[in-house]
Amino acid sequence: MDIDDYMTAIGRRARVASRAMARAATSAKNEALHAIARAIEREQAALKEANARDVAKAREKGMDAAFVDRLTLSDKALATMIEGLRQVAALPDPIGEIDNLKYRPSGIQVGQMRVPLGVIGIIYESRPNVTIDAAALCLKSGNATILRGGSEALASNTALAALIGEGLAQAGLPREAVQVVETADRAAVGKLITMTEYVDVIVPRGGKSLIARLIEEARVPMIKHLDGICHVYVDDRADLCKALAVCDNAKTHRYGTCNTMETLLVARGVAGVVLPPLARVYRDKGVELRVDAQARAVLEAAPWASDAPALGLVDATEQDWHTEYLAPVLAIKVVDGIEAAIEHINTYGSAHTDAIITEDHDRAMRFLREVDSASVMVNASTRFADGFEYGLGAEIGISNDKLHARGPVGLEGLTSLKYVVLGHGEVRQ
């Protein structure tokens, strides 16, 4: 099989299907989602069988437990998929709404209509649940989808694709509206991210090395984020209780997520009261602290300084300010105040999510305006940067680019606005 031809054929079918999806009625799209849910319910045994083949191969290859866990379609994973499909069916359909329709002096009416992007390519790791999540969101937003999951999940994804096709057909929608790339050849990804004629946007979901490679090679625009180097800045006008609660939660609620705090900035004026109790919290939870000289001095001068060695302080290096640990490790720096904090964040951050803890209104507003990140927060944990928490109803990913969708991306991020002009034969003077 020639990969180039294979992918081109997929792209062409997707483009054709995208036109039918763009005009699909809300009821047809919802019926397809429900039909897919029913098909998965019915075929649980067959799905688990296909998945077991993938899992066996992955174990043979020596993949680690976390990998196998993400790959496995457990009863719970299947139930979550089915529930997810029904939740997406229940979301409002963003497509077709016309906003801001206004008369202009020339007599024409001008407004903006929300329309699908067209064809969306999803590139992800060996996680079959993403197949259903992504397909559901793209389907609901009227897009055609090309799914390229990790090769270790091929049998699972192929089985899921058949059920998706069945559900689409039952609702009178084209089966080609969701296609799974059924080859493990990596050249398929290279083609997918460069065939601008057939693919409108790529959503990569996966590790940093995958995304870094895609950024290099892609010609199709991407909705993505590379790093999540999130900061909390504790201002010297912070409420201490809020500071402790947020700094604890932002770091220790989950270590491996992109909205986890990786660097803590503390104003010099409050370092002495904030850092010692925080350091104890982190110590109790096994978080390694990488501190600058001032933070070390503060911690070693604390009343319980004799405990300090137990904190396992490590001297931070320049590299630490650039690092997304995704692990129980936290960089800590004492700064002069809000100006230095903003400067640090805009220099070392990844424009993902950053928070200030302060009771001062002017400083809060300044932080919101000047920190150049997709999500900026006052007195709240960075862990809230999430489509569900923001009320988007769903999340296809998070973007830390500035164009198009920024921050958590829900259904709306899979659409665009085009201008509509309604006239009565007007011509331009």
Added chain:
Amino acid sequence: MDIDDYMTAIGRRARVASRAMARAATSAKNEALHAIARAIEREQAALKEANARDVAKAREKGMDAAFVDRLTLSDKALATMIEGLRQVAALPDPIGEIDNLKYRPSGIQVGQMRVPLGVIGIIYESRPNVTIDAAALCLKSGNATILRGGSEALASNTALAALIGEGLAQAGLPREAVQVVETADRAAVGKLITMTEYVDVIVPRGGKSLIARLIEEARVPMIKHLDGICHVYVDDRADLCKALAVCDNAKTHRYGTCNTMETLLVARGVAGVVLPPLARVYRDKGVELRVDAQARAVLEAAPWASDAPALGLVDATEQDWHTEYLAPVLAIKVVDGIEAAIEHINTYGSAHTDAIITEDHDRAMRFLREVDSASVMVNASTRFADGFEYGLGAEIGISNDKLHARGPVGLEGLTSLKYVVLGHGEVRQ
């Protein structure tokens, strides 16, 4: 001078200036715009002197009259610049507004704040008026700007840049918020469009060959359109008067603009009544018609068929459906109906602007929804696709991409929305 170092230094200064611009008060930005207007008014003689040097060199190089015309800073061109600056000052400031601030069940409030993109690079031809237009829009929207105009306008642009810097400084804003690349070296463009660290978006304004080259090489996202292959489809339920008025205006109002109709599609059912009178209009205005076999048959069977040779009909080839003439040339095709028209437009069009002429509501709505273009129109001339006509107050360019801004791009297209979260110490459960 090492171009790489030179451009990096410009980029670094722009990034620093962009932070100050992001927090600049509306009054300071407006004061800068007025100060630049006053400076241009005062220095008209010096500007014309600098411009005369550019013009003399261009003439020596043998540039054509149209080129010299665009390059020349006439009294009228200067007056338009000054007026433009004052108009932009009068526009509402888009920056800082927070929309959709809603409480979530967790207790946090989530909204979206409009913020500048950061640093905008403008690449354009030897048209000094673009220097002021683009600088004004970027300044008002709180961005820093790097301007790279055609090398033939270097003396004019350098003189204008000095006045822009003076205006910025008078308003207490950094001079580096608007920088002109003062080298004719083409490598400067190559660097500008790839230094993603310092430039957030490129707006290319110029010919197709320039933009095609930039698309190949750019790593910085662009707001741009390559082609304007605009269509008018005359449906068999069209009002004949509207059809004639719009088809005339869409083609002949201006030939060289991107929103000019390049292909006319006519439903078979009305070709006999629509094409003959239209062909006479076009003949009288000297428009060459490239027709498919059916259109030719209709025109040659018209009552005044003896006139047909005078129409200068040319047989259309496949290439014609792909061509943006930017000239008094029009491709004409007879189609079966709306389905074929939409198919043709989505296949051959450039996703810029397309219109249907019909009295049928369902068909009008179908056209609006299914034609995948930045602007879709019912009973109106494609020439309306324009920032001023749409009420944007200004236009930095037109985009036929689907991500970010689509269609005419005004101040808002130079901004993005970031999420703001206001809490009271909430943590994620």
